[in-house]
Amino acid sequence: MITEKYYKNIDETLYTEVFKNGLTVYYLPNSQISKAYGIFSTNFGSLDITFADKTYPAGIAHFLEHKLFEKEEGDVMLKFGSQGAQTNAFTSFDRTSYLFSGTENIKENIELLIDFVQTPYFTEASVAKEQGIITQEIQMYQDDPDWRLYAGLLAALYPKSPLAEDIAGTPESIGQITVEMLYKNYETFYQPSNMCLFLTGAFDVLEISELLHENQDLKNLPVQKIDREEMIFAPSQSFSEISMDVSDNKLGVGLRGNNGVSSADYLEYRLSMQIFFAMIFGKTSKFYENAYKTGLIDDSFNYEFESSSRFRCFVATLDTKEPEKLAKILQDELKKYKINADTSEEKFDLIRRQMLGDHIASLNSQEHIANEFTAMTESSRKTFFDSSEVLSQLTLEKVLKLAESFLDNSECSVFLIRPKK
Known part of the structure; x- marks a missing residue:
């Protein structure tokens, strides 16, 4: 039917x-x-x-x-x-x-x-x-x-x-x-x-x-129970590094979330975390504006929030001449988010509306619709087509509550690629 x-x-x-x-x-x-x-x-x-x-x-x-x-x-x-x-x-x-x-x-x-x-x-x-x-x-x-x-x-x-x-x-x-x-x-x-x-x-x-x-x-296709083993993660490594033929240091800072997310709340959680990290590290944030002006970061700076039914993490990567300093600054920005001027109603509403506009624009792409929709079928009861409704109903209070839960239950890793001497 x-x-x-x-x-x-x-x-x-x-x-x-x-x-x-x-x-x-x-x-x-x-x-x-x-x-x-x-x-x-x-x-x-x-x-x-x-x-x-x-x-x-x-x-x-x-x-x-x-x-x-x-x-x-x-x-x-x-x-x-x-x-x-x-x-x-x-x-x-x-x-x-x-x-x-x-x-x-x-x-x-x-x-x-x-x-x-x-x-x-x-x-x-x-x-x-x-x-x-x-x-x-x-x-x-x-x-x-x-x-x-x-x-x-x-x-x-x-x-x-x-x-x-x-x-x-x-x-x-x-x-x-x-x-x-x-x-x-x-x-x-x-x-x-x-x-x-x-x-x-x-x-x-x-x-x-x-x-x-x-x-x-016409087909006799396999039918059997899938017995997946649940992934149990070892503690993260706080710092590790390698050397390669690069001109500048390459720095990665990541946070591993250890709290679970139900399929009923997955889409709301994913969109909330995207808004939160955009407020802290996006191009309209005070962090980005100041760090770019002073040369601490350049166009290589990139961040994303990865999530599925089995794992969720935040990763930020960039090229830098001062990796230790940048690693500390990025971690400090996350620690002091509650007093960050960018976690305001005004900034929240600006980013939420930008995401709504991007979502509507993405509906012109068959490829984007199909890929995003199928990516959520296992993790979420809501679909890609519910994104605009979920975004419209989100509040700053909800976003900060979910961010607090993620940060309080997270582990941090720093990974560095140094130029070969």
Whole structure:
């Protein structure tokens, strides 16, 4: 049965259908756009290396993503190209997603997206070939100081955990991956009940629904309980450093939140923390204005709040000639937020309205809508389309209360890349 929900704030109607095999499909028809966009996601990412009392090599989710494009008859990308579409995929900490976009052969491309993801084909020869390709990819990132800074900070915040590993794994870990491991991970995490499909574009919902029912009814897809191991984090490392061929010091300061967030409150929590850190460190903050004017920070300064159902953290990174001084200043700014002039009603309302405007503008992008929507399906009862309503109802008091809870239950890490002497 297809259900529909109208979002008045953004004038959009979302149709949802749960198939008998557990697959959830979201339809967002739009007759004003000629291009169709589809994203097929599984709740399976680099964090999911331990399940059913067995641990698999780091990087196996990313490896699976690569291998699903290769079939006995050739590369799926070529087939999409022949049907006038583009395709791609990505793996994050907690999901793997496959996508296509195109203006023609919409039904054919939707079915191709479903079929290639639901039809695994692995051989020992193709696995060995992919191990070489991904090893080169990993080594390329190891030479990127900005990536090493971010990855090193996460490793300091979450030592001895999957978050301390590159999403692609290491040359050693992917060298351990076998055909049998790939099939076992595929059968566990690529079952329909652990996946969702989001489609948007100029199509008829009932027509596409009928197409998908016929497709799924012909397949015997895996159904089993997913026994994920709960992640238990070791204490964070307060300070760590490495040396690389860089001209300036690269500094990372991170806070690891240790308090839980319910799925009912997740969207409100995420938006609140984004507002809070924008008040403290955003380009309209006193900190940013003063530090930029005095040369303490430059355009390399960047910060973000990362969150999912299993972890949440704040990270700030920048190039600096005075890393120790900057690390202390950043930590002090967070400690004294209660007396910070930027945590005011005026600044809160300014940033909240900016975020509302950015959200409305983002609705013009099919890719952004689909990616953001599917990113929240596991973590939150509310969806990306509820963002404007949640933002409109947020108060400064609520934001500061959630920020206090995060900061009071957090651990701090500093990671530094120094120039080689």
